[in-house]
Amino acid sequence: MATTAQSMIQKARTQLGYREGPNNRTKYAPEVPGLAWAQNQPWCQTWVSWLAVKTGNTDVIPLTASCLACTGYYKQRKQFHRSGPRPGDLVMYGPSGGTHVDLVTEVSGNRIRVIGGNTGGSYNGAYYNGNGVYEKWTTTDNPKIHGFARPKYRTAAPGDQTTVLPGVGGGQQSPSAKRKITVKKGMTLLGICALLGVTLGELLTANPQVKNPDLIHEGQELNIPDKKGTPVPKPTSETPRPVAPEPDKKKAAAPETPAPARTQQTPTVKPEATRSDRTDRPTTRYTVQRGDTLSGIAVKHGITLAALLELNTDRWTDPDVIHSGQHVHLPGDVRVPDTINTSVPCSCKANTAPKPHKPVRPAPATPAPQAGATSLSEVMPLKPPVVQKGWDRALTAAELANARVIYDQALTVFGRQDGPRAAVIGIATAYQESRLQNLPGGHLDSAGLFQQRPSMGWGTRSQVTDPVYAATKFFTTMKQTAPEWKSMPLWEASHKVQQSGSPMAPAAFELAAAKLVVQFSGGSTGRHAKPYDPAKDQPTSPVPQAPTETALPATGWVMPAQAQPGTPFGTKGTMWSSGQHTGTDFPAAEGTPVVAAGAGQIIEAGWAGAYGQSVVIEHDSGVRTRYAHLSAIHVSVGQTVQAGAPIGAVGSTGNSTGPHLHLEFIVNGVQVDPMTYLRG
Structure with missing residues (x-):
């Protein structure tokens, strides 16, 4: 089966001129395993997944309908580049790579030729058709380009110039020439194996000069193994063969057959x-x-x-x-x-009589774990790929109860052994989607803890707003769509179920969710931690208290939008899950520019459940500001902004009744009145 960049390009060009049907209906989504649900959705990324299926590249290209998920897939594997595109690369557009995707077909200087599928949409209630599958030229300095994802195409057809080993260089080499790779700072043998698509055994066999696999140095040149098999160094004509009988004279008397390819230089790795x-x-x-x-x-x-x-x-x-x-x-x-x-x-338990250890001072007594208790290492087998944030604030009694329901249903579906890890995935996902609140509504017809949509087959509205049903549905779906979930990172298992536009977002809450699961199980999260006590998890003061003046300077802040304040902070009402308004609203026309209220760094930019499209900025002194319900986002995570810098546009996404900006000030984890500081 072909797995080259050229096969992708050739297959893509057979689709030139294809036009979608009404409401984004295409032939592509039903032909991609697991993406039938993406019919009538924007299909540029689905089209790339379809190409991967048709050309046999599913091992190097993720099957997803989300451009953001695709970008995250390659970033996590360190296969994402900001420059130097090659034929076969995927061009990711938008602030975070989640807007659109093209396939590079040609490169000429700073000009690249791309092929892609352009989706249609609606405007003022009228549907308009997209450009369908097209091929065009653009430049690498296009401000809309986020970067280039580079699949590891496995084999190259004769004469195919498009599949060049990353980090090795392009061009054809003569069959007799040994290909080499130069070790760069930070490289390891295992990393080089992943880069070249070979096993460690193959790499070591091709490089007998490497005696210690843990010790390679910058500038060292390594032989690249032949893709068809591991090359074994053969003796040169100058190297004398060890004493061996003449094959035509004493063949019958030879006690054993000499190995023709083995010499004193034969590598020891087998x-x-x-x-x-x-x-x-x-x-x-x-x-x-x-x-x-x-x-x-x-x-x-x-x-x-x-x-x-x-x-x-x-x-x-x-x-x-x-x-x-x-x-x-x-x-x-x-x-x-x-x-x-x-x-x-050592935990191997292979020694029957371990040596006695030197006596040490006994550690302070710790509470004995309850039966069935788990530990952090058991529920977090992999290191999270993102910085852990923790809860935005102390969880309320209702939010803790919802988390406990998720935990209980995870044990019901997966049992006592696998249930705790599944519960971590469920709690982190629900916190990202709804902040563990059983929301009556959300984006489009989303509702409940996991923002499940009745129109997408998740159940009726009354069912998805039942925490027990919602949690059970999440886990049974994960069992079906992600059978290998135990070996997946949290975000990947979650995304298999949610198909979120921000697939990496739940990973930021993995540690907090894991600690909660350990406490639910009766275990401890540290040396002196105590068993879980629900009463002690409730906030000491349900009403947010204003911080001291030293915690947040009252100067240097600007209004986030050219609009007058609307619903103020602290307004009571049942329409808010917390019982009161946690920010200040600024009603304005959709598309009105939104700017940063102060200088800081972007730590969130994307879909945030009931907040809709949202941006969060980290300022000094433990202060964060959130800008919610946006119609567009103009910044990306990690970017530094100044006060007054554009970050998005007013919209009505998420749990919203009309276009407005919802602004929150969060000081040391507590939501406070933004106007106290905006007005100085």
Whole structure:
């Protein structure tokens, strides 16, 4: 099956001139596994997924209908570039790469030729058709381009110039020339393997000069293994063969057949031998300790690194990144040392008589964990890919009750062993979608804890606003759409269910959700932590208190929009899930510019459940401002802005009754009256 960039380009060009039907109806979504739901949705990314299916590139291109999800997929794998496009790259447009996608077909200087599918839409109630599948020229300095995603196309047809190994350079090489890669700062052998699409055994066999897999240096040149198989260095004509009989004279008397390809320079690494050794061998587990590396674990346990990797196939998305608490499979007959690193007991349990340890002062007594209690390392097997934010504020009793419902339903669907990890995914997702509030409405017809849409088959409105039903529906759907969810990062498992426009957003709340699950289970989140007590999780004061003047300077703030304030902060009413208005509204026409109220850094930019399209800015002194219900966002996460800088436009997205800007000031996790500071 073809898996080249050229195959993608050729297949794409067969679709030139294709036009969609009414309401974004195309032939593409139904032909992509798992994307039938995306019919009648914007289809530029669905079209790329369709190309991947038709050309056999599904192993290097994610099947998604979300441009933002596609951008996040390649950023997480470090396959996203801001410059230097190549044929076969995906051009991602918009502030965060979530607006549109094209496929690069040609590159000429700073000009690139792209092919893509342009969706239609509606304006003032009238539908208009998009451009369909097109091919055009643009430039790399196009301000709308966010960057270039680079799939790892696996094979190249003869003469195909489009599939060049990243970081190696372009152009054809003569068949006899050895391809090489130069080690750059920060590279590891495992990282180079991922870059080249080869196994570590193949790379080590092609580079017998590498004696210690943990030690390579900047500027070192490594041979790139032949894609058709691992090249074994053959003896040169100058290298004398070890004493061997003449094949035509004493063939019958030879006690054994000499290996023609083996010399004194034969590399000692034998990756293929470990494959048979691994078969039908019992295994035991080792728990990763602080400071461990995979190579170090292999050395200390007396096995090769290649054998360790083969025994743990597909356990890591990035073998260069492991963290304390992860489990590594080892052959069952390996005898391990009593301690790893600095007197930390090894968890392999392969020694029957461990050495006595030096007596130490006993630690303070900690409460015994309850039966069935879990730990953070069990519910967080992978390191989160984003900075952890924690809850915006202390959870209310109602929000805690909703989280407990999600936890209970996770145990019901997945059982006591897998349920806690599933609960972390569910709670983090619900917090991102609704802040753990059972919202009566949201974007379009979304409702409930998970903002599930009745029109998309999630159930009736009364069902999706029932926390038990909503949580059960989330987990049963995850079981169906993400059967490998246990080995996925939280955001990926969540996105398989939600198909969110901001797939990475729930990952920011993984640690907070994990701690809550540990407490629900009766475990502890730290050395001196106590079992979960629901009463102590309730906020001490339900009414937000204004901070002291030193916490937030009253100068340097500007009005976020050219509009008069509307509904003030603190207004009581049942239309708000918290019972009162948590910000100040600025009614204005849709499209009215929204600017930053103060200088700071963008920490959120995208869909935020009931807030709709939202931007959050981190200022000094523990202050954050949120700008909600936007119709457009003009900034991206990580960007630094000054007071008065444009960040978006007024809209009516999310839980909104009309175009307006909802502004919140959050000081040390507490929402306060914005006008107290805007008016100085």
